[in-house]
Amino acid sequence: MSKTKGFHILLILLIGGIGVQTLASCSSDSDDDGGGSSSSEDGNSSSSDGGSSSSVGNDSSSSGTGSSSSGGGSISKCPNVSIGVDIMTCGSQEYRYVIIASKTWMAENLNYNPGAGNSVCYANDPANCVIYGRLYDWETANAVCPDGWHLPTDEEWQELTEATGNYGYQAGRELKAESGWDNCGPEDSGETYECNDTYGFSLLPGGNYNSYSGTSFGLGSQGDWWTSSESYGNGVRRNTTKYSPGVESSSAQKSTNLFSVRCVRN
Helix, strand or coil, rough: HHHHHHHHHHHHHHHHHHHHHHHHHHHHHHHHHHHHHHHHHHHHHHHHHHHHHHHHHHHHHHHHHHHHHHHHHHHHHHHHECCCCCCEEEEEEEEEEEEECCCECCCCCCCCCCCCEECHHHHHCHHHHHCCCCEECCHHHHHCCCCEEEECCCCHHHHHHHHHHCCCHHHHHHCCCCCCCEEEECCCCCCCEECCCCCCCCCCCCEECCCCEEEEEECCCCCCCCCEECCCCCCEEEEEEECCCCCEEEECCCCCCECCCCCCCC
């Protein structure tokens, strides 16, 4: 082998070695960059997204709770309560009251507009509110009784009916007002049905309103009163008609049915 050829081979090997070393170095740098990018930026981004998602969830929960609380809180109680002899006043309106079975009951249907919740006058006629009181959904009914008074439970209604009408079976006759009912009046009045108002409780047939169908029903012939009790997710009401001798208990959908309210003293 000539010296010139040997020199050329040595030069090629040296250059090749430098190239291999350079390629290895480049490959190592590339791996380091890729690994750093993957573990640091993607990981932080994922963690940040998770934190963002958690934060949004918390905001949503807080907002929902606030909205629910605010909605309930905005339904005001009948204000400015004062109590005299046989008369109590709230919301600038006077209401008679009676004491039956050691409990003090309003002897008139509540006629107070809380400005929130869901309540109406029958057939949207204010004159009906003056005579028969206002109609409320269950949630609103539970909030509008004045301080020191409450919406009665079904058990409290049961105590009332048992104390006034042959263990409750004739309570409707004894608790209904003598007038205001269709074809109903005191015994021996000549009317078809009996409304004696023996205890001065003066139940009136304010009818009801269904907000789902938008229909009013029963004015003059039927009365429905919410209780604070519940049954399988529904509210419990007390009901009587012009021809019914009792005041019966049954359940009704809370949000779509609007009934009358009687408050009882705490």
